[in-house]
Amino acid sequence: MTTGTRILVLNAGSSSLKYQLIDMLDGSRAAAGLVERIGEPAGRLAHTPRSGPGREELRFFPDHGAALTAVAAQLAADGLGLDSPELAAIGHRVVHGGRRFTEPTVITDEVLAEIRRLIPVAPLHNPANITGIEVARGLRPDLPQVAVFDTAFHATLPEHAARYAIDRAVADEHRVRRYGFHGTSHRYVSRATARLLGxxxxxxxxxxxxxxxxxxxxxxxxxxxxxxxxxxxxxxxxxxxxxxxxxxxxxxxxxxxxxxxxxxxxxxxxxxxxxxxxxxxxxxxxxxxxxxxxxxxxxxxxxxxxxxxxxxxxxxxxxxxxxxxxxxxxxxxxxxxxxxxxxxxxxxxxxxxxxxxxxxxxxxxxxxxxxxxxxxxxxxxxxxxxxxxxxxxxxxxxxxxxx
Known part of the structure; x- marks a missing residue:
């Protein structure tokens, strides 16, 4: 049973890994950071704990596995290691979920295969997202891994807004339609705006x-x-x-x-x-x-x-x-x-x-x-x-x- 109250959020790019550890009791950041220039000689990890000075590592991170291992070490130094019972899940930003994934989804082998199948419509983003998921699953195979899709919030577009005016059979065969992106941000901001208005x-x-x-x-x-x-x-x-x-x-x-x-x-x-x-x-x-x-x-x-x-x-x-x-x-x-x-x-x-x-x-x-x-x-x-x-x-x- 999941009893933890913290979520580690990972956003894996082609040569970067952003992360935040968020305490869901109050929405505060227990830690945050960025690993950049992964695979390049002059890699950099910048880590910011909740309290105390930030820390920096300047070294070679050969791949995302090495980057996440270094992140785990930084979190452990703050007493917030990936083996902590307070960790409830790891949340992953995934850019493209196609028409199938319209809600946050616990990642299984089948889900991962479908995200991989969507690479042709998100060649710059989904491969990096997949890498982050695979690395995190390898480090904590017992922990729920959740994909949150950039396209999900826009899945409610009416069909007349989502369709391009091209041959329907061709569009359907090649999954050509309007999916939209930045959905996580649009969802958050639209709700926050309503709160601002009371x-x-x-x-x-x-x-x-x-x-x-x-x-x-x-x-x-x-x-x-x-x-x-x-x-x-x-x-x-x-x-x-x-x-x-x-x-x-x-x-x-x-x-x-x-x-x-x-x-x-x-x-x-x-x-x-x-x-x-x-x-x-x-x-x-x-x-x-x-x-x-x-x-x-x-x-x-x-x-x-x-x-x-x-x-x-x-x-x-x-x-x-x-x-x-x-x-x-x-x-x-x-x-x-x-x-x-x-x-x-x-x-x-x-x-x-x-x-x-x-x-x-x-x-x-x-x-x-x-x-x-x-x-x-x-x-x-x-x-x-x-x-x-x-x-x-x-x-x-x-x-x-x-x-």
Whole structure:
């Protein structure tokens, strides 16, 4: 029987491993950290305990197994080892769950095989997620391992929103449809926004703008996602740090037939050399804003293109929802860039959307309202907490299983 009250959350990337150990009694972090540059000579582990100074290891971590073993040693030094009876489960972020996985799921061999089968629709993410799962299962085979899927929150999209208008048989054969991503963040932020308004999520319609290096929007009606900007892959939608977002599919054919670019080259162009980076050479919004304010024409165009796409989605999702109670900005850019928030909401008074300049300029790690009192729609900055969301879902699942 699972009696522990702590969840270890793992987010495995291709060359990184983020982790947090969360105490579910109060949602506090017992420890957190990051292993980066796994497989490279100059690897780094940065560990932050609940109290006391942080610690750092600079050495070679040959693979994720070595990285997680080092993390376990750091946790053990704090008296929080992986063998602790207080550990209830390990929660794993898994990017793509397809149509099958719409809820947090205890990982079995069958589940792992299905996640592996989904690699063709998430080639950059699912393989790393699988590696993290396999390593964790090897270290603690007796402990429940729970997958929480980025796509799950968007599984409620109506069929007319999830379907692309292509031949149905072809789409079904190759599982081509809109899945959406960043779902863990959208779920957490939409509920946190309702709490900020003092209402039940079922009573609130929210447009969530998750703006980081990757960016996505969602329309959430009464706690249920009805539209989202990312699609089959995380490439669709908003302008991002290095991704193009929405683009005429004909551009791909043009670049191949006329430009002579191969499919892999076009893939790399649209995913890694586009967005803000492609427009002005910087994918850090802070630099884009700085350069723009100093008169750099390329940076200004990049900023304006970013905001223009954002405003298009704001208007579109307002139409989808019919009634909007709140617009919530979150993630690195959304939480920290006052110029982006101001520009995105400028001139939308007719929709009831406005930003108070003084409130918008305040920096805080707390949820806060930045719209004036007269605005019909609340505009808020709501810091996301994907790790806590994963921990809560994993904890609820393993405890329900033993009741």
């Amino acid at each position: 209402k039940d999520p079922a009573e609130v319609n929210v447009i969530v703008l998750h703006l980081g290096n990757g960016a996505s929007a969602s329309a959430v009606a009464g706690g249920v996602c009805v539209e989202t900007s990312m699609g089959l892959t995380p490439l669709e939608g908003l302008v991002m740090g290095t991704r193009s977002g929405d683009i005429d599919p004909g551009v791909v054919f043009h670049l191949h037939r006329v430009g002579g670019l191969g499919i892999d080259e076009i893939d790399a162009l649209l995913n890694r050399r586009s967005g803000l980076l492609g427009l002005c050479g910087d994918n850090d919004m802070r630099e884009v804003v700085r350069r723009s304010q100093e008169g750099d024409a390329e940076a200004r165009i990049a900023f304006d293109a970013y905001v223009h796409r954002l405003r298009k989605y704001l208007g579109a999702y307002y139409a989808v929802l019919g009634r909007v109670d709140a617009v919530a900005f979150t993630a690195g850019v959304g939480e920290n860039s006052a110029p982006v928030r101001e520009a995105a909401c400028a001139g939308l008074d007719a929709l009831g959307i406005a930003v108070d300049a003084e409130l918008n300029s305040v920096r805080s790690d707390r949820p806060r309202i930045i719209s004036p009192g007269y605005a019909r729609v609340t505009v808020a900055v709501v810091p996301t907490d994907e790790e806590l969301e994963i921990a809560q879902q994993a904890f609820a699942l393993v405890h329900t299983a033993v009741e």
